[in-house]
Amino acid sequence: MWEVVQVRQGVAYDCDVLVVGGGIVGLSTAHAITRAAPGTRVTVLEKEPGPALHQTGRNSGVIHSGIYYRPGSLKARYAVGGAAEMVKFCAEYGIAHAVTGKLIVATERDELPRLHALVQRGRENGIPVRELGTAQIAEYEPEVRGLAAIHVGTTGVCDFVGVARQLAEASGAEIRYGAQVVRIDRRPERGAAVRTADGDIVRARVLVNCAGLHCDEIARLAGDDPEARIVPFRGEYYGLARPELVRGLVYPVPDPAFPFLGVHLTRGVDGEVHIGPNAVPALAREGYDWGVVRPREAAATVAWPGSWHIARRHWRYGIGELRRSVSRGAFVEAVRRLLPAVTEEDLVPAPAGVRAQxxxxxxxxxxxxLIEQGPRTVHVLNAPSPAATASLPIGREVARRALDVLASV
Known part of the structure; x- marks a missing residue:
C-alpha cells in the first residue's frame, strides 16, 4: 500500500505529480519539480527495470551545440543553454564527459551554400564557429577530407545514462521501475488514477507524460487526442575497428528537408568511435532490428495518414537509407565521403536506436x-535529439507547467 499524502474532495492521492517515463526528460522533470517546489510529492513510473534504456541510452552521446536549429525555437534556446548546463552538471557530479568540438564538413560543391548558412545560423544562436578551408580540416582531423568545414567548439560528449541515474538519485522522487502503464482514468475534478500492468493503482493530482516512444499512446489513454503521432525511425550504428582514424566528432552538412543529421563519426567518452546513424522505418516502437515486429504498432504507423505523406515526399531519401541498412558496402560509401581510409572490415555492428518522431x-x-497541456495533464509529445542535451531546461519547462496546473486545482 502506498502512503496517502493528501486528501481533497474525498480523493486519496498517492502523490501530487505522477511522471510517466523514466528517460532523461522524465527524470529531469521530476528533479526540477522537487527543486522548484520542495515538499511536492513526485512519483515516476518507468516500465523498464532501470532508467534511460531507450532513446536516452541508445544514441551517440553528443552534447549538441544548437547550431542546426531555427533561431528562437525551443530547440535552439534549450540546446544552446542546455549544452553549457549539461557540461557543468557532469563536472559537478563526476559524470564522464568531454568538450571536444566538432567539424561539419562539405564534401560536394552544392553543400557549400548550406555550410555557409549554418555559419550564419550559429552566429544568430550565439555559437562560436570557425570556418575552415580544405587544408585546415587536417588540423583537427588528419584523415578527414572535404572542400570546406566549420568547427563548432562547444559540442561535446557525455554519458547520458549516467546523467539520468544522477537525476533520479538527486530528485527525491519515488521511482518505480517495472511499472508499465496500461490504463488511465483522468477526470478534471479528481486528477488521474493510473493502473500498471501488475495491477497497482497510483492516484495523482497531475499527470505528466514523458513516455518518449509511447507518448502519444499515453496521451490517448489519458483521454487527450494529440494532433501528432509517433512514427518510429531506427538509427543503425557501426563501431570503428580503427578508432585512431577519428579524433573527435565529424558530421556531414545536413539536408534541410529532413530532420536527421546523416551518417556521422563520434568518438565517445569511452574512446570508441561510432559511425551512424541512418534512418529507416522501425516495425515496432522499440524495433531495434528488422527482426523485431509488433503488428499492432506497425499497423498503427501504416494507418496514420502522415506516414503515407512522408513516404511520397521522401521516397528517394528513404531508398538510400534502406540501402545503407541492408548493405554494409553502401554504408561504407557514405562514410568514405568524410573518411576515405575506412574499409568494410573497419565496421563492427553496434546497438541501434529508435527515434520517436x-x-x-x-x-x-x-x-x-512539442509540449501540450490538457485538464490535469502535461504531455511531452516530441522530444527527439537534442532532447538529451537540452534535458535540464526542458525538465524545468515541463515542471513549470505541471506546477501551474497543480496550483490551479
Missing part, C-alpha cells in the same frame, strides 16, 4: 519540441 496528419515532421 512526431508526425502531423499531413506528413509534416514536427521540427521542434
Amino acid at each position: 512526431a508526425v502531423l496528419r499531413d506528413g509534416t515532421l514536427v521540427d521542434d519540441f
